[in-house]
Amino acid sequence: MGNNILRQILFDDQRHWDRFTEKYGTRIRPIVVKEVEKFRHCGNPKNGFKLLVCEGCHDVRIVPYRCKGRFCTTCSSGETEEWSRMMAEDVL
Template sequence: MYAIKKKYYGGKTIDKGHFITGCGDPENGFKLFVCEGCHHVRKVPYRCKGRFCTTCSVGESEEWSRLLSEDVLQVNHRHVIFTVDEGLRDIFLLHRHLLKIFMDEAARLLVDYFQKKIKVTPGIIVGLHTFGARINFNPHVHILVTMGGMTKTGEWKGYDFLPFEMLRKQWQTIVLKLIRKELTVAEKKPIQSKLQKAFSDRPRTCIFE
């Protein structure tokens, strides 16, 4: 079981974590089913029904995926992940309001690219994740984007290339501008070295799959 780090998560999230750890434990309650014929008794523990629970959320996740696959255009898609330099993650931890802007800017970057490059509006599905596989705070955006889009006349126009290096640099600039715009002078002062390092380094902040 992963240790829950109070540094990364608020009280409500920690409460949910403790709730999940007791999922399926008979000590937290159960139902008894008795066969009237053979009198066999079956004990079924209560589940937490939490959306973060790897047991309870499986069915809902599979149903959501099925419905989504029926709804999306049957065209080629790319999976793009936008993340943030490790040295800047705590900024988003302390300033949670930036996460919504962070997600919106990632979507806007891809939409703007398609609109400027081939004059189409792509289809996108966007999801924000705030933690990684190690349950560490790691904000990143998953985007499923159509390889192509609709013209102003409603016609489909395909496209088969995304410029990784160009988008990576643009995303790097967007994140740094976002931080500089949203934080006060006093808040930016102690992290100036981190901002400069993030701009001069080549972090893997944009991933294509």
Template sequence: METNILRRIFFDENNHWDRFVEKYGTRIRPIVVKEVEKFRNCGNPKNGFKHLVCEGCHDIRIVPYRCKRRFCTTCSSGETEEWSRMMAEDVMQVNHRHVIFTIDEGLRVIFQKHRHLLKPLMDEAVRIVQEWFKKKCQLTPGVIAGLHTFGSRMNFNPHVHMLVTMGGMKKDGEWKSYDYIPFPLLRKQGQTVVLSSFEAT
């Protein structure tokens, strides 16, 4: 029995994905179809595999090639864990805050039609945080940002996740801790950035 729940939802005997494509195919972006098809064929030995033989006990293992795509729950989880491990080693061992920069539900359709605005939106979210630290504390904070285009309900919901250091570097390179982020102020600045971005459309 298939243990991957998402694979069962898409490709079980009810053929949910194929029926969905048949009904809404003209409205599905080609990249989405491509990613799902890669996911469908991930781990299929027909697409190639490694043949491993133990020199001691002569045990034979066949290891199918994986798709290594972000949509695939098997492949992406390993990459996510590796990324998290690398980040944990690279970031400064100081307190951090999780900051989420999101967009009003009524405006998301504009970003869905003009997806080229998403990367600048992430850049602006980082800029807002960095500029506040520089203006208020004369510090340069550390920020790791990631853009998510879908929410937990698989609906289009572009938002930026940021891991922000609670403090930053002074001009002389000395570290200074700071334990406050003015979320209401940054929220207002974020709203201004979102509305200003529409001028480019």
């Protein structure tokens, strides 16, 4: 889960996101709620993971699945980099 500052702001002990949805729930578009909920559970091993084992030293790593959501600060940065690379190729 890490130390993502946006995650800390939205989902800390004061429940900012939950209180926001309680207050403005009918005015929030469903896609926004869906993307934020994907972000909430991004990188959680309870939602699935890959188990990687080194054949040489037998080191075991658990790599949790990501949400690949556009709101997620971790997942969307890769998409943005890929988009900018493709645009640079087209322009140049």
